[in-house]
């Protein structure tokens with residue numbers, strides 16, 4: 001599999017997982033040249049996983065999008081890249097286990113939020129307010145209340 005980082009064709013498989021219903025196999029790979037890690041999916045049809053956005057349009061699932069979203073929400077907050085990768089892994093594992101081809105973006109958002117909540121309340125609040133498109137002070141106050149009440 002061609003490395004998306006350096007283009008090298010040699011890699012090793014670090015981890016292979018199968019969905020519950022056996023329709024999808026996910027392989028975590030590491031480039032032997034540059035060490036870049038990436039994920040491949042094997043399925044009957046050559047279709048990637050699709051994400052249905054809140055507004056109804058559909059786009060391909062991208063792990064980097066999750067990572068960027070978390071990075072944005074955790075700016076100046078001590079959350080390690082390892083933690084961010086772990087959250088992306090949890091999302092991928094969920095999709096894989098469900099054996100789905102189409103996931104709703106709110107399902108992904110919910111998983112990320114719950115993981116961030118355990119790591120850092122501020123990152124959770126930031127992510128949730130961006131992901132859910134909160135533009136109202138009242139809604140933000142409700143999130144703050146929820147966080148305070150859970151402490």
Ligand SMILES: [Zn+2]
Pocket residue numbers: 003004005006007008031032033034035036
């Ligand atoms: Zn490479």
